Amino acid sequence: MTIYEASERYNIPLEILREYESWGLCGAVKKVMGAWQYDDTDIERLSLIMTLHDIGFATDEIENYMKLLVEGKDSDTARLQMLNQKRSNMLDEIHFREKQLDRLNYLRYEIQKNNKAK
Secondary structure, three states: OOHHHHHHOOOOHHHHHHHHOOOOOOOOOOOEOEEOOHHHHHHHHHHHHHHHHOOOOHHHHHHHHHHHHHHOOOHHHHHHHHHHHHHHHHHHHHOOOOHHHHHHHHHHHHHHHHHHHH
């Protein structure tokens, strides 16, 4: 399947597909008559790229993760460390937002309490 077909069928932006190609990770991608052809392995990798993007990985982090993935099982520890770090950062953000929400709720409570007292 061509870059345009892959983009349309799987709803992957062309810039992500072009970036994927530029990383040199397209082992099974072949150039046929001037157009890249994607196979099932490439689509699986692109799905993973989209997942990493959706969970907040920056482009350079995704590229690093994918290059490690191509290296094979020897990279499991490094990839798991990347995921654990992202998870820790997300939990920190969630806890920060929870504290903000608590403060917001307190302010709302104070206003409602004052209105009932009147």
